[in-house]
Amino acid sequence: MYLIEWGFWRMATESEAARKAYETELTAAEKRAKQNFYEGDLEEDIHFQTVSEKPNARGPVFAFNDTFIEMRCGGSEEKRGLITIATLGGIVPVIGATTISTLCFLWDDITDSEARSFLMMTLTFIMALASTATLYLYSKYGVNLTRLEMLTSRHLLIRFNRVTQQVHLHRPKYCGGIVTFPWKTTGSTAIAPEDDSLSVGMRLGLVWHPSRTGLPHMEMALLGKQGQGGSELRDEWEFIRRYMEEGPHAVPRPRLSTQLPSPIQAFSAQFEGLGRFFRNSSWLFKVILLMVWPAFVIIGTGHWLSLLLCWRPRWPKVIREAGMPGKPVPPVTTLSDYPPAIQERLLANADRWQLKPGKRPEKKSRKPRRSKSKEEPAAPTE
Structure with missing residues (x-):
């Protein structure tokens, strides 16, 4: 299901009337939160130093060689089939x-x-x-x-080409289409160890901000499986980083998955991110999960049918041949690659991604307020 990608692209190409209607429903706190992004935040998210000592690709990985690695994208794959x-x-x-x-x-x-x-x-x-x-x-x-999960591409794909130092996203046109970015413009959501507790049920997120790409909108990709907590997402980002920076010899060879409509992928997707939680849960919760197994069977069957009713995505020739001797380097995506009507809407929503200069100010520590009962009584005056 490509619901997240579809919604994000619709927001980037939203009409003026639809945007005004949406913003009138926001509270003052929500409006402040939308504008509370600093240049320093981007600098922290875009760096290529080591963040883990255990690089690991959790998959699904469809291709791995000396030239490129190809992985599955999709922000709500476990809900596919509904x-x-x-x-x-x-x-x-x-x-x-x-x-x-x-x-x-x-x-x-x-x-x-x-x-x-x-x-x-x-x-x-x-x-x-x-x-x-x-x-x-x-x-x-x-x-x-x-068409978010039927009669469309079977999977959203991301390809990291080590030779050309580029990243390619393969999506249907209604989700943003096929785009190409320089590797060094890639930001990751899995860098800070203090965010490890937030990775339960989340996927590794990669972002390309307009200040780095020159586009008027931000691009996003959610990779692989849902996390189960700890440092799984940082391990996956470290796997990609080492592959692109050092080469395939610097990472363990991943197990490859098929792009055919496999029923195993359809049924296993529902349990992504639940393994560690299931092992540590109470016996009552495990019994409840066993009681609702028919629902998992129905959704898994729907997921498999959606895979059967889709076709395998195919890259353009210039991307398929990228990195081969004597072949051209794919051009980086620019605003002119979009139709005029889409260009106009992207520019009209460009202010959504503007950053405040400098770094985020540190929060001032609040002194605890003393209750009146703890206050010392004033000395009596004569």
């Missing part, structure tokens, strides 16, 4: 039933003159309206949601 179930189990049967019924009524009105009547023609008209309305509503509002 839209497929709703579409195949609800929307498609409704559209099919109304369409077939309309055609049957219409055929009877044309071929059976004896059964033709005002009532039958009225029913035919009503069924035609119902089927037309269903198709219209689905084509206008439902198709965009369906």
Whole structure:
């Protein structure tokens, strides 16, 4: 499911009217939080020093060689299958039933003159309206949601090319499309050890800020599996960093995954990030999980169906050949690579990513307030 990427791209290309409507609903505290980013924060997130002594790629990794490493992206892969179930189990049967019924009524009105009547023609008209309305509503509002996990690329991909020192993102156009960035403009969310406790259920996040890329919008990629706490995300970032900075010999060779629609991937995705939590949980929680196993089976089946109904993503030729002897280096993505209408909207929302100069000011420590009961009584005056 590409819901996070789709929503992020919609925010970057939001119309003026939609943005004003959204901002009017924000509280004063939310507006301050959106504008509370400093240049110093970016400097801390973009550095390439060692952050872990145990580099590890948690996967899925689709390719690993001397030229590039390719991994899976996607911010909500564990939820994939819900839209497929709703579409195949609800929307498609409704559209099919109304369409077939309309055609049957219409055929009877044309071929059976004896059964033709005002009532039958009225029913035919009503069924035609119902089927037309269903198709219209689905084509206008439902198709965009369906294509978040059906009839689209099977996976979002990220490729780190060590030879050209570039990072490539492969996404559908409605999620931002295929883009290329210099490796040195990449920022990571998994750098500070004090943030390790926040990695439970989170994925490794990579960001490309406009101040580094020259684009008017920020790009984001959520890699691999959900974290289970500790330093897993830092280990994964260290794996990527060492591969790009030092080469494939500096990291352990990862286990490769298939890009075919594997049922193992479909069912295992639901349990990403739960392993350590499940081992340390109480016996009552384990019993509850065993009781709801049918829900995992249903969602896993929907996930597998969504993989079957998608196609394997394919990189452009210039990216496939990047790093080979005598082949050109792929051009870095610029604003001119987007259609004029998208350029206009990206520029209109460029102020979302502006940074405040300098470093974030340190929070002032508040002195504890003394209660009145602890205050010493004043000395009596004569």
